[in-house]
Amino acid sequence: MTGDDATTVVEPVGGHAGGAGEPPLVRATxxxxxxxxxxxxxxxxxxxxxxxxDGVDLEVRRGETLGLVGESGxxxxxLGSALLRLVExxxxxxxxxxxxxxxxxxxxxxxxxxxxxxxxxxxxxxxDPRRTVGDSIAEPLSIHGLYRGRGRxxxxxxxxxxxxxxxxxxxxxxxxxxxxxxxxxxGIARALAGEPDFIVCDEPIASLDVSVQAQVVNLLMxxxxxxxxxxxxxxxxxxxxxxxxxxxxxxxxxxxxxxxPAETVAGSPQHPYTEALVSAVPVPDPQRERERERIVLRGDxxxxxxxxxxxxxxxxxxxxxxxxxxxxxxxxxxxxxTSEGSLAQAAACHLHGVTDQSP
Amino acid sequence: xxxxxxxxxxxxxGFRTSRGLAHVVNGISYDVxxxxxxxxxxxxxxGKSVGTLALLGLLPPGVAKVSGSAVFAGEELIxxxxxxxxxxxGAGIGMVFQDPMTSLNPVLTVGRQIVxxxxxxxxxxxxxARARAEELxxxxxxxxxxxxxxxxxxQLSGGMRQRVMIAIALxxxxxxxxxxxxxxxxxxxxxxxxxxxxxxxxxxxxxxxxWITHDLGVVAGIADxxxxxxxxxxxxxxxxxxxxxxxxxxxxxxxxxxxxxxxDPRPARERDPLSTMPGLPPDPVRLPPGCSFYPRCTIRADxxxxxxxxxxxxxxxxxxxHRAATFYAPEGV
Numbered sequence: 001m002t003g004d005d006a007t008t009v010v011e012p013v014g015g016h017a018g019g020a021g022e023p024p025l026v027r028a029t030x031x032x033x034x035x036x037x038x039x040x041x042x043x044x045x046x047x048x049x050x051x052x053x054d055g056v057d058l059e060v061r062r063g064e065t066l067g068l069v070g071e072s073g074x075x076x077x078x079l080g081s082a083l084l085r086l087v088e089x090x091x092x093x094x095x096x097x098x099x100x101x102x103x104x105x106x107x108x109x110x111x112x113x114x115x116x117x118x119x120x121x122x123x124x125x126x127x128d129p130r131r132t133v134g135d136s137i138a139e140p141l142s143i144h145g146l147y148r149g150r151g152r153x154x155x156x157x158x159x160x161x162x163x164x165x166x167x168x169x170x171x172x173x174x175x176x177x178x179x180x181x182x183x184x185x186x187g188i189a190r191a192l193a194g195e196p197d198f199i200v201c202d203e204p205i206a207s208l209d210v211s212v213q214a215q216v217v218n219l220l221m222x223x224x225x226x227x228x229x230x231x232x233x234x235x236x237x238x239x240x241x242x243x244x245x246x247x248x249x250x251x252x253x254x255x256x257x258x259x260x261p262a263e264t265v266a267g268s269p270q271h272p273y274t275e276a277l278v279s280a281v282p283v284p285d286p287q288r289e290r291e292r293e294r295i296v297l298r299g300d301x302x303x304x305x306x307x308x309x310x311x312x313x314x315x316x317x318x319x320x321x322x323x324x325x326x327x328x329x330x331x332x333x334x335x336x337x338t339s340e341g342s343l344a345q346a347a348a349c350h351l352h353g354v355t356d357q358s359p
Numbered sequence: 360x361x362x363x364x365x366x367x368x369x370x371x372x373g374f375r376t377s378r379g380l381a382h383v384v385n386g387i388s389y390d391v392x393x394x395x396x397x398x399x400x401x402x403x404x405x406g407k408s409v410g411t412l413a414l415l416g417l418l419p420p421g422v423a424k425v426s427g428s429a430v431f432a433g434e435e436l437i438x439x440x441x442x443x444x445x446x447x448x449g450a451g452i453g454m455v456f457q458d459p460m461t462s463l464n465p466v467l468t469v470g471r472q473i474v475x476x477x478x479x480x481x482x483x484x485x486x487x488a489r490a491r492a493e494e495l496x497x498x499x500x501x502x503x504x505x506x507x508x509x510x511x512x513x514q515l516s517g518g519m520r521q522r523v524m525i526a527i528a529l530x531x532x533x534x535x536x537x538x539x540x541x542x543x544x545x546x547x548x549x550x551x552x553x554x555x556x557x558x559x560x561x562x563x564x565x566x567x568x569x570w571i572t573h574d575l576g577v578v579a580g581i582a583d584x585x586x587x588x589x590x591x592x593x594x595x596x597x598x599x600x601x602x603x604x605x606x607x608x609x610x611x612x613x614x615x616x617x618x619x620x621x622x623d624p625r626p627a628r629e630r631d632p633l634s635t636m637p638g639l640p641p642d643p644v645r646l647p648p649g650c651s652f653y654p655r656c657t658i659r660a661d662x663x664x665x666x667x668x669x670x671x672x673x674x675x676x677x678x679x680x681h682r683a684a685t686f687y688a689p690e691g692v
Contacts, residue, residue, distance in 0.1 A: 065627065071546035072517070179639055209402040210573055214617035214633035221632065236546060239576070243619035244627055263626045280551040281621045282576025286599045288622070289580040296555050297548045299502075300516040 023098060024059035025198055025230050026083055031056045031092035033075070033082050037305060050305045052078040054254035055092070055357070057331070060198070065224065065231040067245030067262060069238050069277070073304060074251040080200040080234045084116050085109060096198070114144045117191035121203035123183035127175040133186045134171030137161065140193035160189040164219060181212035188219065192227070200232045205240060217243055238281045242266050250274045253304055253312040256331060260345030270334045270347035272319045311350065323354045330355040363390035364534050364567045365414075365452070370427035370437075372406070372413045372591075374643075380424070381643040384410045385591040387427075389584075391535055391567040398570045398582035398599075400614075404640055406591035407571050411537050413437075415452060416444045432534065450480045453528030457540035459520035463512040469523045470496075470508025476530035495526040500556055518549035525556065532564070539571045554581055575618055579603055584680070587611050590640050590651035593671055597681030607674055607683040610636070610652045650685070660687035 032054055039047035052075040060066045060083075070076045081087045083094055085101050094101045096112060104112070117140075120126040127136050137157045141147050147156040158168030164185040175183055184204065191199055201220065205213040221244060223229060235241050241248055241262065248265045250258040250273065258271040269275040276295040283289055297316045302308055308315050314324040329348040332355060348355075372384035384406040391397050401407040412418050413425045414436050429436040431451055436444065448454075456462050464472060473492035477483060483491070489508070496504035499522040512520055521541065528536060538557060542550040558581065561568050570581060578585055579599065586596040587608065595608040606612045616634035623630065638655040647653055649665045656664065663669070663686050671684040 071548065181639075210575070210614060211402065211617050211636045214619075214635045217619070218632045218635060238547070239619045239621040242621050242623070242627065243630060243633065246627060261626065263624060266621055267624055276548055278621065280547040282547075282550075282574065282580050283620065283622055284575040284579045284603065284615060284618050286579045286582075286603050294551055294555075296551050300518060 022062060025062045025097055026058075026060040026232075027095045028056055028058045028079075028083060029093050029095075031058075031079070031082060031094060032090045033078050033087055034090040048305050050303075051075075051254045051307065052304060053082060053089075054304075054307070056251075056254075056256050058249060058256060058259075060230055060232055061247075062197075062230055063224075063228055064246045065233050065244050067241035067248040068232055068234045068251065069236065069241050069248060070251035071236060071277075071301065073301060075254040075304070076234050076236075076251050077202050079251070080118070080202050080232055083232065084113075084118060084200055086118070114140075114194040115197045117194060117196040117199045119184075119187050119191045119199060119201045119204045121206050123180070123187040124175060126187060127183060127190075129175055132172050132174055133166075133178070134161075136175075136186065137171075137189045137193055140190060144194050146194070156193075157189075160192055161186075163192065163223070164189045179212075180208050181215055184208060184212075184216050185219065188216075188223070192223070196229070198230045198232070200234065202234045203236070204233075206235070206237070213240065220244065238266060238277060250277065253301065253307050255312060255348065257313065257349070258345070258347045259331065264345050270345060270352065271313075271349045272317050272351070273313045274347075276318075311348075319351060321350070323350045327354055327356040330357045361392055364393050364432065365391040365569075366428075366430045367410075367414070368428045368430075370410055370413065370429065371425070372409050372418070373424040375422055375424065376644060378644050382646055383591050383643050384413065385646075387586075387588070387591075387593055389586055389593075389596070391569060392583075393534065393567050394561065394565040395583045396561070396568040396570055396581050398572065398578040398585045399588060400572060400575060400578055400585060401588035402573055402640065404590075404643070405588040407588050408539050410588075411454075411539065411569060411571060415448050415454070416441060417448075446480075449476065449528070449533065450531035451533060452535045452537060453531060453533035454537045454539065455521070455524050455528050455541040457543050459517065459524045459544075460512060462524055463520060465512055468509050468511055469515070470510075473508070473523070473526055473530060476527045480531040491530075492526075495529055496523070498529070498560070499523070499526045500552070501526075516549075517545055518552060521545060521549075521553055522556065525553075525560070529560065533566065535567045535569065536561070537569045537571065540573070541570075542577065543572070543574070550577070557581075575603075575615060587614070590646060591643065592651055592668075592684060594652065594685070595683040596671070597674075597677065601674075601677055601681040605674070605677060605681070607681075607687075608652075608685045609656050609658045609687060611683075658687050660685075 033052050034049040035052055036046040037048045037050060056079060068076045082089050089102055134157050137160055138153050141153055147153045157171055161168045166185050205216050233244050245262045248262045249256045252273050258265055258274045266278055269278050276297050279295045299316050302315055310325040310327050311329050314320045329350050331346045331348040333344050334347050334352045368388045370384055370387045374381040374383055387410050399407045414429045425437060427437060470492050473495055474488045477488045477491050493504045493508055496507060501507050501522055542553050582599045585599050585602045586593050589610050595611045606615055613636040636655050641647055641651055649667050650669050653664050669684045669686050671682045673679045674681050674683055
């Protein structure tokens with residue numbers, strides 16, 4: 001517990017991906033995305049806001065995989081989209097390689113978009129069913145004016161398909177002719193077409209069977225090694241995130257509540273929510289399942305339109321105490337892992353010293 | 360061993376398609392003991408759900424061809440008329456499905472839907488049925504059941520809706536509860552709540568539970584006996600410990616190896632890639648002549664693998680309830 005450095009802004013240092021001192025590839029500062037709730041009555045305007053992302057500071061370092069975990073409605077997918085400015089932030093900034101993405105004109109943004117891509121959960125819904133997969137993969141090439149000319153473009157599509165383990169001979173087939181895993185490979189090939197530096201993988205394996213999940217996870221890891229990619233891996237599946245991520249950020253009700261190296265966040269969680277989340281993930285080992293202590297949270301996640309005062313997790317927290325309803329905790333470094341070159345773990349919890357962030 | 364509450368023998372389900380008969384379930388046998396959990400594990404299309412729907416006559420009659428035997432409380436279910444199956448659905452065997460939003464009627468309050476279920480199992484005055492509905496909501500852990508009974512499904516969270524589905528399933532006080540991917544659509548912390556709830560209800564009522572899932576992690580935590588399905592066949596079964604500690608069938612081993620572990624202490628970059636199985640399950644219209652897993656199998660221990668369907672036989676050195684359908688006999692399992 002490090003109660004004294006309570007109000008320090010957390011800037012985890014070092015790590016094997018991206019050296020200490022090198023600026024991050026992506027940086028979000030005080031990022032907010034609020035969605036208006038339309039009132040049922042016409043012309044009555046809005047009935048409040050869903051605070052999907054509500055004040056997030058986050059860095060994605062060059063070459064790393066940052067896992068973003070949390071449960072339905074915590075804002076993790078919205079955060080991923082906001083980093084690419086696929087949804088407009090309500091407040092705060094996003095920088096990509098030093099350039100402020102949030103204030104950029106659309107034309108500038110388009111040029112930058114080539115360097116960022118997204119892989120979606122359901123490749124069937126994200127591919128046009130009336131287009132051949134070859135055409136779908138070629139679309140980003142024509143948007144960005146890459147590999148001009150039919151022959152060159154066709155050659156590039158074939159290369160991309162080979163890169164993700166598909167036969168280039170299948171470029172003229174339609175999405176319905178592929179299995180779920182193959183369609184996800186098409187989605188990955190399409191994401192790679194612009195030769196991006198940064199890819200947001202939004203639940204990329206959630207709709208696949210277990211044995212196919214492993215194939216796609218291994219493919220993503222191989223591509224990262226070969227192409228030097230930086231990933232934000234958004235997932236509700238902590239076990240999968242542990243397999244791929246160097247660092248993990250845990251979200252709850254629009255906020256990052258814990259951040260740190262994946263193995264320490266999962267191995268010795270410092271936020272009571274992370275602790276409950278880790279304990280709830282089933283382990284395929286009956287012996288360990290019998291011995292594990294499971295923290296079963298009571299109640300439901302509160303509405304993100306009206307989050308609780310103070311700490312947002314306090315209504316379900318098994319360790320709630322006096323300061324929780326009145327003070328909104330700051331993400332602070334915990335566990336004495338801050339020495340130069342090692343990785344820091346941070347949690348937003350009063351158990352590590354009472355803090356408050358002014359609204 | 361006590362008398363099983365449900366005994367299934369050589370269950371086969373085929374679907375008539377334009378391309379011929381799709382062999383979706385091929386000779387499945389199992390027993391469900393009171394108070395025990397049987398987990399049926401498999402991937403999409405393995406036949407794990409269809410096999411249990413067939414027991415309750417819930418498959419479209421013109422399309423599905425069901426044969427074999429399923430004896431529940433001394434009575435044969437297969438081939439029973441719709442009329443004679445109805446009292447068994449719910450009162451004998453209850454079901455909870457994956458998606459409570461599509462199973463609940465969106466325009467009726469949850470209380471009304473539970474009342475309907477309660478009165479379907481026997482005549483009861485409205486007020487008494489309403490009281491019973493509130494009792495059931497309390498039993499499945501819904502706070503303030505009196506006012507929650509007046510809520511519509513969309514006003515409840517996913518976890519709450521699944522609790523309502525369980526309350527409906529319990530309305531008939533079933534001896535067997537079939538949970539078909541009942542926690543798949545839920546978040547892990549909510550899944551933990553539902554698993555805890557079903558476990559508690561099971562021990563209070565000595566219910567036999569069939570838990571159908573693709574998630575081996577869930578299986579490890581809840582099952583007594585496990586049946587692994589592949590292409591409509593049982594490829595391996597055994598006690599939960601036997602199956603996880605000494606898996607024999609190459610498919611079971613592949614499935615276990617493909618799962619990432621949350622509690623492996625190594626950082627991601629020091630981990631080995633997950634083990635994968637190449638290819639896809641076979642087309643149920645054209646099952647391979649030998650072992651259904653043969654096209655994807657990396658071991659292919661025996662020439663017979665390609666031509667003969669391996670029988671489900673006990674494993675040497677394990678209990679006689681640990682059986683696998685493979686010609687491959689690994690050393691020292």
